[in-house]
Amino acid sequence: MSALDNDQKRQPDILQDVARIFRANGFHGTTISVVSERTGLGKSSIYHHFGRGKSEMAQRSLDVVATFMEAMEATAGDTSVPTSARWEAVAKMLREYYENGQLGCLLAVFSLEDVPDELRARTKLLFDRWLAAMTLLCNPDQCDEADAQRFARHAVMMIQGGLVLSRAQSSGDAFEQALAEVASAVSDRS
Amino acid sequence: MSALDNDQKRQPDILQDVARIFRANGFHGTTISVVSERTGLGKSSIYHHFGRGKSEMAQRSLDVVATFMEAMEATAGDTSVPTSARWEAVAKMLREYYENGQLGCLLAVFSLEDVPDELRARTKLLFDRWLAAMTLLCNPDQCDEADAQRFARHAVMMIQGGLVLSRAQSSGDAFEQALAEVASAVSDRS
DNA sequence: AATTATGTACCGATCGTTCGGTACATAGTG
DNA sequence: CACTATGTACCGAACGATCGGTACATAATT
Numbered sequence: 412m413s414a415l416d417n418d419q420k421r422q423p424d425i426l427q428d429v430a431r432i433f434r435a436n437g438f439h440g441t442t443i444s445v446v447s448e449r450t451g452l453g454k455s456s457i458y459h460h461f462g463r464g465k466s467e468m469a470q471r472s473l474d475v476v477a478t479f480m481e482a483m484e485a486t487a488g489d490t491s492v493p494t495s496a497r498w499e500a501v502a503k504m505l506r507e508y509y510e511n512g513q514l515g516c517l518l519a520v521f522s523l524e525d526v527p528d529e530l531r532a533r534t535k536l537l538f539d540r541w542l543a544a545m546t547l548l549c550n551p552d553q554c555d556e557a558d559a560q561r562f563a564r565h566a567v568m569m570i571q572g573g574l575v576l577s578r579a580q581s582s583g584d585a586f587e588q589a590l591a592e593v594a595s596a597v598s599d600r601s
Numbered sequence: 602m603s604a605l606d607n608d609q610k611r612q613p614d615i616l617q618d619v620a621r622i623f624r625a626n627g628f629h630g631t632t633i634s635v636v637s638e639r640t641g642l643g644k645s646s647i648y649h650h651f652g653r654g655k656s657e658m659a660q661r662s663l664d665v666v667a668t669f670m671e672a673m674e675a676t677a678g679d680t681s682v683p684t685s686a687r688w689e690a691v692a693k694m695l696r697e698y699y700e701n702g703q704l705g706c707l708l709a710v711f712s713l714e715d716v717p718d719e720l721r722a723r724t725k726l727l728f729d730r731w732l733a734a735m736t737l738l739c740n741p742d743q744c745d746e747a748d749a750q751r752f753a754r755h756a757v758m759m760i761q762g763g764l765v766l767s768r769a770q771s772s773g774d775a776f777e778q779a780l781a782e783v784a785s786a787v788s789d790r791s
Numbered sequence: 792a793a794t795t796a797t798g799t800a801c802c803g804a805t806c807g808t809t810c811g812g813t814a815c816a817t818a819g820t821g
Numbered sequence: 822c823a824c825t826a827t828g829t830a831c832c833g834a835a836c837g838a839t840c841g842g843t844a845c846a847t848a849a850t851t
Contacts, residue, residue, distance in 0.1 A: 436715040439629035443807055455809080456831045464808065520713050522769035523705050525626040538769045564775055565782065568762030575761040576754065579712035579728045585754055592755065633841060644842085646797050654842065 425450050425460055430472035430517065437520040438469060438530070466527065473533050476517050479508055480537060484544040494601035495594075498548055502590050505570065512577035512586025519571055541567055553600045562600065566593045615640055615650055620662035620707065627710040628659060628720070656717065663723050666707050669698055670727060674734040684791035685784075688738055692780050695760065702767035702776025709761055731757055743790045752790060756783045 428450045432441050443465065447454045461467040486500045509516065518541075521534040545563035546556075554562070573589025618640045622631050633655065637644055651657040676690045699706065708731075711724040735753035736746075744752065763779025 437627055437629060437713060439627060440714050442805080444805080452830095453832045454807090455833075458808075459830060515713050518769065519765050522765055523627060523710050523713060525630050535769055535771075538766065561778065564766065564778055568759060568766050568775060568779055570762065571765040572758030572760065572762030575709050575712055575765070576728065576758050579708065579725055581725075585758060588751065588754055589758055632839080634839080642796095643798055645799085645844095648842070649796060 422460065425452070426471055426475065429461075429468050430475045431514070433469060433472050434515045434517050434520065438524050438526045441465075441468075466529070469521075469526070469530050470533070472517055473521075473530070473537065476537055477540075479504075480540045480544060484540070484547070487544045488547040494548060494550055495598055498594060498597040501548070502594065505590065509574060509586065512574060512583035515578055516571065516574050519574065538567070548597055550601045558600075562596060565596060569593050615642065616661055616665065619651075619658045620665045621704070623659060623662050624705045624707050624710065628714050628716045631655075631658075656719070659711075659716070659720050660723070662707055663711075663720070663727065666727055667730075669694075670730045670734060674730070674737070677734045678737040684738060684740055685788055688784060688787040691738070692784065695780065699764060699776065702764060702773035705768055706761065706764050709764065728757070738787055740791045748790075752786060755786060759783050 429446055432446060432449055436445070443454055443457060446452075446457055446468070450457070452460075457468075458464060461471065483501055483504055486504060487497055489497060489500075492500070508514075518534050518537055521530055522538075526534075542560070542563040545566045546559040548566075549559035549562050551559075569589040569592055570586075573586040576585035577583050619636055622636060622639055626635070633644060633647065636642075636647055636658070640647070642650075648654060651661065673691055673694055676694060677687055679687060679690075682690070698704075708724050708727055711720055712728075716724075732750070732753040735756045736749040738756075739749035739752050741749075759779040759782055760776075763776040766775035767773050
């Protein structure tokens, strides 16, 4: 190990910090000076990593979400595993990503706030992707496509609602109940 | 009709405008200049109506929510009406208040953003009040208290999730599905 | 006349962003 | 080897704009 990379912060870490700030404070609540404090970087140094400023920070944070959606899609669509086990794997990912309901959802805050059009558009697409991933948890023998889409919406709404309530109450109970309700909905269709 | 109230804006109308802006843009996304534009009032006029500034605007907006919660509590607890009809009355109120899922929830945006402590505390209390109101839709013969609280959380989470998804997709479909799912949950317990 | 409502002008602080420049590591050139 | 680029990572200082908020004079209503 060289002495170099020991002290400095790596690029992915910076992005993770930024994404986390957006998730906790929203778009308008995230200021460059807060990013500067939390990352330990000077204000101007941030513009070295995110050349187009705040909008690039938001976009790259959505990239992180997109990666998570891909992983969730792969897990939900792994037909070598029974449906209920697939959901349990997805639930585990969700618990980790949302830190048991303590950490907010980037898609939710960007949806509820008034954000620039480019962000709003990508947020919508990522929600569609999430919905598509959730339909993979439906057994095609048990339910038709419309039913699968209803289930996907049910799951995403449940999780989002659980996150909102958990944040409001500073307790992960609601989030955990939401996951449990989705689990029973999964077992109803498999 | 006097010439007075024709031209100028009435106090309750101003508050309604302000609350609507908070619901659409969030706390940090709501600026005094935007409030000035949307209400048509000059800056000093705004500070005449809300002496303590932005924090008072937010608090009084929460007052509006509190009034709505009271009304919902009364409707949900009107035992002279069968349970399913009570829910339908509540659903109607919700559709109106959230404008079929197009308009966001003040409690949700205040929960997801990083707002001053006084706002966060009141937001939490109002969520508790909402939950309490929803338990009134449970028939005490059919379910015990723990079950009623689970139902209340289910309902609130469903609605909040529906609002998030509806806003993201610019379509009231998710919100409507959420209301329908709560309706069937109500009929399961009555 | 007193009270309420509004407009003009202004304030310090902070916003997102850019500027000019430093430190250092690597790559090419003589 | 010495020497000059070139690139990466960072910083403090400052920019114009906007933030939330105030002071004060004026107009309207009671």
